[in-house]
Each structure stands twice: as structure tokens, then as C-alpha cells.
Amino acid sequence: MGKSSSRATSALLAVLAGITAGVVAVLLTAVVILATEPSGSVRPGVQAAGVPSPAAPKPAPQTPRPSSTAASVKAFGDVRELPVGLVCRDLKQRGYGYAAAVEYWQVQAQPNRMDADRNGIPCEPEYTRTEVGKYWQGRKVSSLASVPDGLLCRDLAARGASYGEAVTYWWYAGMPARLDADGNGIPCEQVYPATVVQAFWRQ
Template sequence: MQRTQQKVIKRFTEQGSATLVALGGVAVGVIAVLLVWLVVLTMNKNEPAPDSSAPARDAAAPAPASAPSVAAPSVAAPTATVTMVPRPSASAARPGDVRGLAGGLFCRDLKARGYSYVAAIDYWRVQGQPNQMDADRNGIPCETVYSRADVGQYWRGREVRTVASVPVGLLCRDLVSMGASYGDSVTYWWYSGMPSRMDADGNGIPCETVYPAVVVNAFWRQ
């Protein structure tokens, strides 16, 4: 009787151990499944969600070939060209104002600086009518430096001391007979408006056939 009880107890003990082992295996399997599921869930959270707006690429369609890269031609930046413009001097800005000029200038100096014949007359008078600007002393300065047209236009009808009392309408031979110098005859020609009767060939040199050529050339080369 006692031996039978021991066998029964042993059998229940072995069955309980087997049951515990089985339950332990199931528990381990469940835990392993839970761990795998947690890992997969964590990875899905870290991956970015696919863009639903972008069209799905056809797996069968070949990938588009990338266009060859072409280097853009290098274009040098345009360089700014700066032109230095000299600042105009007071004489260039006001070519008729000669009051600030130094004394002792010649007619050629005034013309070289861009002064008009009228400005040269003003300078001549401001400086006291110096002889260096009127070599023939006929009262008309710079007549051989500036153009004859400018000189004649200025003195036409103006009173000149050497011809103020001389009658109008005279010819070159009339002036020679009166003892007028060639410079006086030129002054008279200007004063009378450069009449053609005193310059038959119209070359701007009056009385050239009446006075000696040496005298005429010397006058215009002063």
C-alpha cells in the first residue's frame, strides 16, 4: 500500500515538473515574440513616411540617363573704364575774363590759352596798351596773330586813332600818297569793313600790290 502511494506521488511529481518546463518554454517564447515586435515597431517609427504626393516610379521603366555636365564658360566681369577729365581752369571756364591774368603776355600767349580776339583787346587795354601787343603802333593789337576776319569784324566802324580823321572810300594808292604806312592802310581797311576795292584778289591781304612785298610780308609775319 505504501509502495503504491509512493509511485503515485512520484508520477505526479514528474508530471508537474514536465508541466512547469512546458510553461516555462511557452513563457520564453512569448517574451521573445514581444521583444521582436518592440524592435520592429521602433524601427518603423524612425523611418520617414513615404511621400504620397510623389508619383510612384515604375519598376520596369529604366532610370533616366543623367545629362552630361557642361562647364559654363567663364566670362570675365566687365571692368569699368574711368576717364579722368581735367578740371577746367578759371580762364577756360571764362575765356573773356582777363582781369586775373598776369602782365607781360603776348598776343600768341592769349590765343594759345583759348582767349578770343575781343578778350585780347580787353587785356591789351587793361595792361595799358603795351607795344609788345601792337608792334606797328597802329592802335590795333594782335592783328597778325588772330584771324583777319575776327580782327576786321571787331574794328569795322570802330574809331581808330590813325584813321579817325581819314575820309572814307579811299583806295590803297590814296593812302600811300598821304604817307600812310602799310599798317595804317591795313587798319583803314579793317575800319572800312574790309572793302574789296582794297583787296582785288580777295585773299585777305589788302594793298599787297601797292606796297613793297617785303613790307607786306614783314607785317603779316610779326
């Protein structure tokens, strides 16, 4: 029994000695590796204590894409810097809305090149009837100063109003159905000659 216990103790001591030797060997290897590295160097994947991590590179700023529904219509009031001599189609091609076109016309002293029918409303063929109508609704232009409300197309024609003036009256009156019986957005077409109506709208 004594010999068996002594052998077990010897075997245990031998195992512990082996483990201790292995741990010492690993520690010595680590010390040698650290001693051979340059001062201040950091192994890949290891962050040195007290050294701030490098900031991640910032992504390059992206230029915002212009909105497509601007697309496009430029603000009222920025037409004063435009060159002299533009016509309505130039303004529309540059992205200006109808209100801006009217302002440009007014700034340029209301040139006839922008109001060919001389009805006091510029650029009506170039812009939609809805745009023009919304702008002029309730705004009585000088050519309508003495014209009463509630007239029909035949009344306007009997007063000698040109087709352009009839359209102006229709816009001012809020585009009423009494002046556009078929509701197609073209007033008084049954009263005035078709060639005059088509020339006005450039159909």
C-alpha cells in the first residue's frame, strides 16, 4: 500500500513538472517575440493601450440630384437677371412657370412679341389653359375695365371683342361654363371663326 501511494505521488509530480515546464516555455517564447518587435508597433488586429483607433474614412459627399418636378418651375421673382429680348417659349424652355413669364413681360415693358394678340395677357399659347386661367382669374386687365360681368360669347363678339379678348374675359370670369359649353377648355369656339380660334391656340 505504501509503495503504491508513493508511485502515484511520483507520477503526479512528474505530470505537474511537465505542465509547469510547458507553461514556462510558452511564456519565454512570448517574451522573446515581444522583445524582438519594434517599439510602438502593434500587431495586426491588436489595438495598443492608450492609442486611439484611427477614424474611419468619411465617405465622399454626394451631389444631390435635382428634383424631377422642378424640375423644374423656377421661383417667381428671379427673372430680372434674364437677358433682354426673350420670348415666351424661351422662358418655358428654361423652366419658368407662367407667373414668372408674366413678371418678365411686365419687367420688359410688356412687349408685343410676348402678347401677339394684344389682349393684355402674354404667353397664353405657350402655357396650359389651367395655368393661365388660375393666374388671371379675378384680375381684370385694362382691356376689360369697362366690360360688365355675366356676358356670353355672342355678347362679346357683338361688342367687337377680338377672340383674344374673349379668352381674356373667360379667364377673368373664372372660366365659366357659359363661355365654354362643351367644356373642352376652349371658350367661344362656336361664335368665332375656327381659323381664328386655331390660330390663337396654335393647334
